[in-house]
Amino acid sequence: MILANLTTADLTERLTSRAGLALGIGPFHLRLTSDVAAITPLLQQLYRHYPLTDQVIRDFHLHLSGSALHRRWLRPQVQLLVDGRAPFEPLPAAHHLPALEWGMNWCIALRCNHLLMLHAAVVARGEHAIVLPAWPGHGKSTLCAALIHSGWRLLSDEFGLVRPADGALLPLPRLIPIKNAAVTALQTFAPSAEFGPTFYATRKGDLAHLCPPGESIAQSDQIARPRWLIFPRWQAGAALNLQPVSPTQAFLRVATNAFNYETLGGSAFTLVTEMVRSCNCYSLTYSALPAAVAALETLT
């Protein structure tokens, strides 16, 4: 059963009840409660493909809380609570969805040290995955969004999860936050791309969330193997440039960009080494999405 199967009344009931709404998001189980009514239609739109879960152990317990009475008229705010505590300052009330997404990022980044977490987008065809590690602003999410509208399956756009036991990539399909300018480019590239509302002046600028494809979510339990390492870099007006990268370079770029490379110590070293060995590594400079996607099609 997926979230779309719930009626609005059902969903509201779950969100406001003690049991909460329990969703499976990649390998994680989330329990969400909320007293912010405005989040419900957004969940119905952007979270509709996620499976409801009856797992008893939930990895993250989140509560989205609206303002107390005296705040309702004067600068209303929204606060995300993790296990009853607020990891960050409240946000303006209109930023409920970003608050939820950042709260989940915070939980994953801090608590999931049983996995190696690369700062990378990952897409796959069958078992073969492209890993796209990049710094913020290098167009990783945008390229990832374009690829998933070109026949690739979404594994992740932010946390590339690597299982230490065998180096497999675990899918964690989530909403993809896209910055304002890139939204138009994506809509031109893939008219079927489905965006949520735009949130203005968040701490990451104006952004809208791309709904993850239902098929990708349905295949969340199917791991993939790293086959290509692509280091994307978006540059306004740049000509397309796909260059091989030496394994040493690739190793450094993956390791220094991971969320918890140091925390995992020796096992992270082995995992990244193995990943680089099993991949063809390239850097990709691009400005136009169609050309970038076509170049990757030829390569793979």
Added chain:
Amino acid sequence: MLLNALRQPHGLPKLSLEDWDLLLRVARRSRLLGRIAADLSQQNLLDQLPPSVVNHLQAAQQLVSHRQTVLSWELNRLRWALADLNPPLILLKGIAYHHAQLPPARGRNFVDVDLLVPPAWIAPVEQRLLERGWVQPKLSRYDDHYYRAWMHEIPPLRHRERDNEVDLHHNIVPLTTRQPPEAALLLSNSVAVADLSAEAPPLPVRILAPTDMVLHSLAHLWFDAQPDEGLRLRDLVDAADLMRYFGHEAEFWTQLPQRAVALHLERPLFYGLRYAQRLLYLSAPAATCRAVAKFAPSYPVLRVMDILVPLALMPEHPDFPRHRAALARWLLYIRAHWLRMPPLLTLRHLLYKSWARLVQQVKPKTPV
């Protein structure tokens, strides 16, 4: 449930999934998840647990062992930086437990390196560290004064590249406490720790004497109450571990009450022993209990503390916070502040702090 997990980790494989779901949350909040993970893996019980639980425990262990590596390295750097200055250097709390391989070190997350040096050594040590790449955050004049005139440590230092916090102490409780212990007493009783590795830096390090170490962790428990976090159960667990470990020597138990008198920490010991016995099932010799009973407060105060302390010490159900627990935390925070500072100074400090906060709020803020 959390107490049972700490007292009898071998019973955990029988825990229901519902209970695990809650235990993971409260243990994490009490900073004890790593500890529970360490106990379970020591007893080879991890493979009897549900996989989703094991993931959380392994993640917690991974983080703890990483912090221990990072902060041990920070200590190594500190010792090299201070080597030719050769100050007496005493390790406190987490880094001491870890370096001396004491029982509370297992699975214990520590966030900073706590060091104690004689008061006269503060200035040269601070100066040397500032020359060697450690930096101090820019503090307002008031905050700097607060640290230096009233506290037991100087403003935290951080290395420019490594960003680990180093807290340099000259005492174990704030100087504004009615009767702070004499630093010289702590130093003269401290003991040297042998280095395991042959490549250890030339500067030797010491730790507090067993009795003093217990008293320090208890002082920390009672003096450092926080309005939101309450009393740190973790500190009581540390103290109970240490008492159990050092208590194998009968001498320790006779010295403990005497030492509490010498360091003016009678009341912290009284409460610490009381709640370690009640909550963590610590057993202590009858003679020690009799000696410590002399440090008890008046009967009505004790009754009130018996209600407040467990409320403030135990983590709450994260989904159902209780008003009386919040009240207990707040009252014990006030009490801690009262112990740390004379009332007029507290008033002055709180007034200043609320003024500073008000100014902050009125200032135009940049959006987050």
